[in-house]
Structures are given as structure tokens and as C-alpha cells.
Amino acid sequence: MSAAExxxxxxxxxxxxxxxxxxxxxxxxxxxxxxxxxxxxDGELLEWLAEHKNVDARGVEIIGAKVQRAISRxxxxxxxxxxxxFADYPDQAFDYVILSQTLQETRQPLxxxxxxLRVGRRAIVAFPNFGHWSVRLAHLWTGRxxxxxxxxxxxxxxxxxxxxxVHDFKSLAEQEHWTVExxxxxxxxxxxxxxxxxxxxxxxxLVHR
Amino acid sequence: xIVETQSARFDSISLDCGxxxxxxxxxxxxxxxxxxARTNAILIEHAFSGDAHAxxxxxxxxxxxxxxxxxxxGKAFDTNKYFVICANILGGxxxxxxxxxxxxxxxxPYAMQFPVITMSDVVRLQKMLVEHLGIERLLSVAxxxxxxxxxxxxxxxxxxxxxxxxxxxxxxRHSAQQIAFNEVGxxxxxxxxxxxxxxxxxxxxxxxxxxxxxxxxxxxxxxxxSMREKFGRRFQDPDEALPDFSKVFEVESYLRYRGSQFVxxxxxxxxxxxTKAMDFFDIANGHGSLAAALERATARFLVMSFTSDWLYPTxxxxxxxSALRGRNRDVAFCELxxxxxxxxxxxxxxxxxxxxxxxxxxxxxxKS
Numbered sequence: 064m065s066a067a068e069x070x071x072x073x074x075x076x077x078x079x080x081x082x083x084x085x086x087x088x089x090x091x092x093x094x095x096x097x098x099x100x101x102x103x104x105d106g107e108l109l110e111w112l113a114e115h116k117n118v119d120a121r122g123v124e125i126i127g128a129k130v131q132r133a134i135s136r137x138x139x140x141x142x143x144x145x146x147x148x149f150a151d152y153p154d155q156a157f158d159y160v161i162l163s164q165t166l167q168e169t170r171q172p173l174x175x176x177x178x179x180l181r182v183g184r185r186a187i188v189a190f191p192n193f194g195h196w197s198v199r200l201a202h203l204w205t206g207r208x209x210x211x212x213x214x215x216x217x218x219x220x221x222x223x224x225x226x227x228x229v230h231d232f233k234s235l236a237e238q239e240h241w242t243v244e245x246x247x248x249x250x251x252x253x254x255x256x257x258x259x260x261x262x263x264x265x266x267x268x269l270v271h272r
Numbered sequence: 273x274i275v276e277t278q279s280a281r282f283d284s285i286s287l288d289c290g291x292x293x294x295x296x297x298x299x300x301x302x303x304x305x306x307x308x309a310r311t312n313a314i315l316i317e318h319a320f321s322g323d324a325h326a327x328x329x330x331x332x333x334x335x336x337x338x339x340x341x342x343x344x345x346g347k348a349f350d351t352n353k354y355f356v357i358c359a360n361i362l363g364g365x366x367x368x369x370x371x372x373x374x375x376x377x378x379x380x381p382y383a384m385q386f387p388v389i390t391m392s393d394v395v396r397l398q399k400m401l402v403e404h405l406g407i408e409r410l411l412s413v414a415x416x417x418x419x420x421x422x423x424x425x426x427x428x429x430x431x432x433x434x435x436x437x438x439x440x441x442x443x444x445r446h447s448a449q450q451i452a453f454n455e456v457g458x459x460x461x462x463x464x465x466x467x468x469x470x471x472x473x474x475x476x477x478x479x480x481x482x483x484x485x486x487x488x489x490x491x492x493x494x495x496x497x498s499m500r501e502k503f504g505r506r507f508q509d510p511d512e513a514l515p516d517f518s519k520v521f522e523v524e525s526y527l528r529y530r531g532s533q534f535v536x537x538x539x540x541x542x543x544x545x546x547t548k549a550m551d552f553f554d555i556a557n558g559h560g561s562l563a564a565a566l567e568r569a570t571a572r573f574l575v576m577s578f579t580s581d582w583l584y585p586t587x588x589x590x591x592x593x594s595a596l597r598g599r600n601r602d603v604a605f606c607e608l609x610x611x612x613x614x615x616x617x618x619x620x621x622x623x624x625x626x627x628x629x630x631x632x633x634x635x636x637x638x639k640s
Binding site for chain 2: 139152
């Protein structure tokens with residue numbers, strides 16, 4: 064069985080707003096909860112969660128044009144930097160703090176994660192898996208900074224500054240004594256159940272302290 | 273939309289300074305229809321030199337309102353959906369009781385006998401008006417500059433009576449710089465001999481002093497960029513070759529024009545009282561701290577500032593936002609790009625419109 068066939072064998076994952084990681088996140092989030100999405104972009108996930116799960120939705124986003132779009136759709140978004148964006152919030156202000164496809168772009172990922180777990184009872188972290196076989200092969204074969212579907216940027220204009228794998232996240236959780244409640248792994252439109260470090264394109268973790 | 277300024281009269285109002293002002297009159301306009309559940313009312317707060325005529329075309333004079341680009345059918349404050357109210361503030365000179373009103377004790381204008389007023393007095397009178405109109409809870413209170421101070425004051429003084437607040441280009445308290453500019457304006461008025469300790473009603477008003485005060489104000493409302501773009505170093509009459517004191521730069525001519533125009537529509541004593549009320553304003557007054565004050569506020573907030581506004585810089589909006597977030601209040605914040613300086617909230621309305629519209633719609637869905 065080839066790697067691709069193993070991937071295809073996993074259960075199908077639906078999508079929310081065209082995004083399968085959003086579907087997983089929205090399955091995790093309990094109705095009527097308090098949710099903070101850091102790096103929330105134009106607030107589409109928060110709007111969806113407010114509408115379908117009746118959550119109290121808040122966001123943090125640095126890019127002004129995205130903040131404007133988010134507020135225009137009625138989502139309460141604060142224009143600010145993620146890494147300083149938590150400072151004002153009291154402890155345990157939220158039931159969930161979501162960080163979607165942004166961890167690898169932060170300057171101090173551990174600090175960000177710790178702040179997420181301070182202001183939220185649980186953190187939901189979704190990131191592209193640098194351990195995916197396509198990344199490994201790209202690096203091995205070309206001998207250059209890997210450029211793949213998951214990591215499409217040239218090294219000199221990539222927003223990604225910290226590359227991590229499924230294993231890396233798990234061992235960090237262990238080191239920091241976080242409890243990993245769930246780990247859900249995605250490849251294409253399928254959930255990956257074996258060898259996620261090699262086969263998952265995207266990982267979604269639900270953790271608490 | 274032809275509109276008419278209306279008036280409500282109350283027996284008295286107790287002021288922070290201990291004086292009971294009696295009677296008190298308030299000029300206001302309304303646009304749109306109050307819904308049967310009375311949940312769609314929005315109070316618009318005017319800035320320093322504004323008045324009750326915020327939108328539409330006035331019946332007398334045919335002038336458009338000062339925020340007509342934001343209020344009306346299909347606009348940010350959509351009068352097809354919402355019932356919009358705007359009132360001239362206490363101490364003003366456009367129909368609400370102020371220094372030029374007749375003091376019933378003397379039969380003459382109050383002039384400088386008018387009691388000192390605060391933003392909380394201003395808002396207390398608005399609360400009386402809103403109740404008079406049969407509204408228990410406002411969907412929103414919105415305004416820029418001094419209007420934003422009133423929106424903040426409402427949210428703290430009457431938390432149960434406001435579902436949301438939109439403070440724009442404003443501050444929780446004036447900085448030394450802001451007080452300083454106001455003081456220059458006040459001194460210009462009082463240095464004019466025609467001011468006569470405030471007793472100029474029926475005589476010659478302190479037009480030169482008031483005009484100079486307004487000129488200073490206008491400089492602070494613009495930005496270096498917007499002035500460069502609008503006037504540059506151009507002369508009004510570029511033909512004269514020799515340097516001559518009578519040669520006038522366009523920016524000088526503009527400021528003189530604005531100054532002289534202001535004299536026709538504003539009362540110098542109102543200028544003194546209202547600027548002082550702005551300087552006194554500190555939302556922390558009586559609460560200990562900014563955070564403690566804003567903890568009382570339960571409204572949703574939309575806070576906006578503008579990149580080129582150096583009179584009410586973004587850091588002042590962020591102070592408000594930071595205190596609200598510290599109490600985990602529902603607050604949206606955005607710094608909008610604009611070259612227009614402090615005037616941006618009045619003239620640069622494209623992006624403001626989208627934000628206000630979305631914010632009001634979601635507030636109306638969830639809180640009414």
C-alpha cells in the first residue's frame with residue numbers, strides 16, 4: 064500500500080467555508096462558548112461559529128484591511144499584534160483560544176502557546192506539518208529549502224519562520240506538561256489515522272494545561 | 273430628507289457643580305422611525321462645534337447636517353432601519369440652554385454666570401431627552417471627538433441603557449497637549465476687549481478672538497499632509513512679484529475665512545464652557561481608574577482611530593480598548609488609514625460606513 068493509499072483509507076472530513084481544518088475546529092468548539100481566534104484574518108470562521116454555534120466570538124488580527132472586513136461582518140476584532148495581543152486579557156477569559164495556520168509565523172511560538180493557555184481554558188492549534196513526506200522528499204531531492212503545496216513560498220519571502228512537525232508539537236506538549244485532549248490529522252479530504260508525522264498535511268491539536 | 277429641529281423643555285437639571293439649572297431646554301432632531309419594540313434607537317453625539325442638525329436638509333436655511341454622509345437611508349446609520357436622534361449639548365448655542373440663554377433670575381443672558389458644566393451633565397440631559405422620547409435602552413451611542421467622550425460617558429453612567437457604543441477618534445481624558453490647544457482658544461477670546469467679561473450680548477461680540485480660536489482649532493483638525501495637499505505654499509494672488517505684507521498664502525486665507533464664518537454661528541461663551549468641559553472630562557473621575565470606570569460598561573464597543581490624527585492619536589483609543597479588554601468586554605478596534613487628520617471622522621466615511629453598518633447590524637441581531 065502506497066502512502067497515498069493509506070491516506071485515502073482514512074475517514075472523510077467535511078469542510079466548513081471550504082476549509083477542512085475549520086470543520087475540525089468547529090466540531091471541537093462547544094455551542095454557546097467563549098472563543099478567541101488569534102490571527103483571525105477577516106473573521107470568517109468566527110462569523111460562522113457565532114452563527115452556527117452561538118459562540119461569543121472575538122478575534123485578534125494585525126492586518127488593518129482584514130480587521131475592517133471582520134468588523135464589517137459584525138465580528139469583534141481587535142487590530143493588534145498576536146504576540147502582544149494577549150497581554151490585556153484576564154486569565155481564563157475564554158473557553159477556547161484558536162490559532163489556525165499561524166503558529167509557524169510567530170516569533171516566539173512557545174510564549175504564544177503559553178499565553179493562549181493562560182487566557183483560555185483550552186487551546187486549539189492547527190498548523191501545517193513540516194514532517195509530511197512531500198516536504199521531506201522536496202528537501203532530500205533538491206537539497207534546497209523545501210517548496211511544496213503545504214509550504215509554497217520561496218525561502219526569502221516566506222511568512223513561516225518556525226517549522227514544526229506533529230512530533231515536535233507532541234514533545235513540546237510533554238515538556239510543558241500540557242494535556243493533549245485530541246490530535247486530528249488531515250491529508251486532503253481524509254483524516255489520517257496512522258503515521259501522522261509522515262502522512263498528515265495539517266495537524267489540529269486540542270490542549271489544556 | 274427635510275428635517276426640523278425640535279425642542280424639549282424640562283423643569284430642572286442638577287449639575288455636578290452643585291447648581292440646579294432651571295428650566296432647561298434641549299434642541300434635537302430625529303430621523304427614521306422608532307420601531308414598536310423601541311429597540312432601534314441610536315443617539316448621535318456631536319463634536320465640539322456641532323449641533324442637533326446631524327443629517328438631512330434643514331427646513332430653515334437648507335443646510336445639510338454635519339454627518340449627513342453617515343446618517344440617512346442606506347447610509348452607515350441607516351434611517352430605514354434605525355431611529356436616529358441628535359441633540360445640541362448643554363452649554364451649546366444652537367437651541368439648548370447655554371450661556372446665551374436668559375437667566376430667569378435676572379432676565380438677562382447668563383453669560384459667565386452660567387454654571388460650569390461637565391460631560392456627565394451633558395449626558396444626564398441627553399438621558400432625560402431619551403426617556404422623554406419613550407426609549408429605555410439605546411441600540412447605540414456614537415460620536416467622534418467630543419462626541420466619543422459622550423459615548424464613553426453614556427456607557428459608564430447608564431450601562432443598562434446602552435447596548436453598544438461607537439467612540440471614534442476620541443479619548444478617555446484630554447492630554448496636556450489637548451488642554452493646551454483649548455487654552456489658546458480660550459485666551460484668544462478673553463483677550464478680545466469685546467469679550468467684556470462675557471457680557472457682550474446685545475453688543476459687539478468678541479469676533480476677532482473667536483475667529484483666532486477657530487483658526488487654531490482648524491490647524492489641529494488637519495494633518496501636515498492634508499494641508500500640504502490642499503494649500504501647499506500657494507499664494508492667493510500669485511501675480512504680485514515683490515514681497516509684500518499684503519500677499520496672502522492660501523492657507524492663511526482659508527483659516528481667516530473659516531474663522532470669520534465661525535463667528536456667525538457660534539457663541540464665544542459657549543466656546544469657553546464647552547472646551548472647559550472637554551478638558552475636565554476624565555472617564556476615571558469618581559471611579560478611581562480608567563479600568564474601574566469601564567468595568568461598569570456592559571455595552572459592545574466599536575472603537576476607531578485614524579492614522580494621521582495627531583490631535584486624538586491612536587494611543588488614546590488604545591488606552592480605552594486595552595482597559596475594556598482587561599475586563600473582557602466585547603470590543604472591536606481598528607485604526608483606519610486616512611490623510612485627513614482629526615477631520616477624518618467627518619470626511620473620510622467610506623471605511624467607517626462598512627464598519628459601523630456591520631457592527632450595528634450584528635448588535636441589532638443579538639441585543640434587541
